[in-house]
Amino acid sequence: MQVIATAGHVDHGxxxxxxxxxGMQPDRWEEERRRxxxxxxxxxxxxxxxxxxxxVVDVPGHERFVGNMLAGVGSVPAALVVVAADDGWSAQTAEHVAVLDALGVRDALLVVTKSDLADPAPVLADVRARxxxxxxxxxxxxxASSRTGDGVPAVAAALEELLAGLPAxxxxxxVRLWVDRTFTIRGAGTVVTxxxxxxTVRTGDRxxxxxxxxxxxGLQSLGQPVEAARATARVALNLRGVAVEDISRGDALLTPDAFRSTGELDVVLVHPAQRLPAELVVHVGSATVAARVRPLDDATVRLRLGGPLPLRVGDRLLLRDPGTRTVHGADVADVDPPELRRRGAARVRAADLTAGWDADADLARRQVVLRSEFVAMGWPVPSGATEVGRWLLAPGLADELAARVPAVVARYRQLRPLEPGPPTAVLRSALExxxxxxxxxxxxxxxxxxDGRVVATDSGLPEPVQRAVTGVLARLAVEPFAAPDTEALAAAGLGPRELAAAVRDGQLVRIADGVVLAPGVEDxxxxxxxxxxxxxxxxxxxxAWGTSRxxxxxxxxxxxxxxxTERLPDATRRLR
Structure with a gap:
């Protein structure tokens, strides 16, 4: 299935x-049909x-309902521009076409209606030129003429050709499904379209x-129940987990964790504008939200939204001035922009954005970011990025940080010579x-x-400690189970800290407090x-062991x- 939206004046049929x-009447309300x-x-x-x-999404043509019109065209890839032969280009036609232009719509079919009332050729030529x-x-x-039926088959054939050329x-x-209708069905509950x-949406999806x-x-497409619906398609979803009063036009159903909800973003205008009002209305999908405007320069703008929206880099927004009815197209460049605190920061930010802001540049600014968050912003993972677990590091950053690790480890061991190396928490803090x-x-x-520490594979114990441990091992080589007592160990310079270091280094095995033996004691x-x-x-x-109790x-x-070994109920033991 493919979806198109109509555009044109209220009187153009x-x-x-x-x-x-x-063969279907798109007007759903009695008032629409009456008037x-x-x-x-x-x-x-x-x-x-x-x-x-x-x-077909038939949108209002009257200027009073432009908000509803924008809700209908926001998610549709192609348009059917309708102009009457006895009227021609009108202010409402111009407004609708300006919207399509701002949204960057590239695929359309022009239909001149009421061809039975006037010669359509001049209007066809004029509108195509515009x-x-x-x-x-x-x-x-x-x-074509809807009244006589003349030209309607030609419209259908032209639609076939238009739809065949749309990108797949x-x-x-x-999934980001912008809701344009909500209602309830007895026995089913909340339904959105x-x-x-x-x-792709499937029954059972969360x-x-x-x-x-x-x-x-439950899921329907074109009035028929389906198990799955694939883009592009008109769909109706029966939802569990939400009441109809808790959802309205402009809300979006999303693949979990795939989008980042944002209230502040940087955009690049499709056509630079020297002056913008302090407040505009932002339209995307079926959503409408007010926004405060901070121009960075003539081509870039920071928007502070009246409510968060699930946006991605590359989304096309329509910015509308309700006072003058002027519209501007804008492409989302950053859904998590940096703060602008210093003098001249806005100018620098604008230069960055217009120089070709991309995934590499964004990751270079952030340096370290969760992979899931970066992708949810709409960025592909740069080929030169380093992935560590859940994280992305900017190209070259991992090598730069890795070069600092040896110095941190050396300093830590200098301060704590009996510890094998710093815990990972120390490295995290030192490298920020x-x-x-x-x-x-x-x-x-x-x-x-x-074991949660960064250690040197060729490091050993401090020389005095190593000498003492070597002496203990020499005695244990002769009598493997004759563990020296605490006094003998202390006399050799092996207190609790030194013994712990020797155990961590794998040179001694701790059996109990004050009892250490040589590696291999188990065998x-x-x-x-x-x-x-x-x-x-x-x-x-x-x-058998030749040792003390x-x-x-x-x-x-x-x-x-x-x-x-296994201890038995009578306090004896046996080998397993």
């Missing part, structure tokens, strides 16, 4: 043309002779709506990182991350016990805890 094409005046958005659809399905000066460019034109939508993109411009989760319990998780990506050989103890009849008593184990008791419990 838009709704009649839609009815002639689709012959489109007030709100209307919807109709048909299958063209070539087999292509098209949905449209050629806008983003629409060289627009094909067809004359990205059906894998995150909108134009799905990108992505979507985000104004900070809450909702579930798609937002998360200790980043440290893992900055540690390079001969440094390594071990030696197992071999000694294998020669003892099973099960065995603590006394038999002590004799001071060592045998904690050693036996240590082996139990490691699963080497």
């Amino acid at each position: 838009k709704s009649s043309l839609v009815t002639a094409l689709t 012959g005046l489109t007030i709100d958005l209307g919807f109709a659809w048909t299958t063209l002779p070539g087999g292509r399905t098209v949905a 449209l050629a000066e806008t983003s629409l460019g060289d627009v094909p034109g067809v004359a 939508p990205d059906t894998t993109a995150p 909108g134009t799905l411009a990108a992505g 979507l985000a709506l104004a900070g809450r989760d909702v579930v798609v319990r 990182l937002p998360d200790a998780e980043l440290v893992a990506g900055l540690v390079r050989p001969p440094l390594a991350l071990r 030696r103890a197992r071999r000694a016990l294998a020669a003892v009849p099973q099960p065995f008593t603590l006394s038999q184990a002590r004799q 001071r060592v045998a008791v904690p050693l036996a419990e240590w082996l139990d805890a490691r699963g080497v």
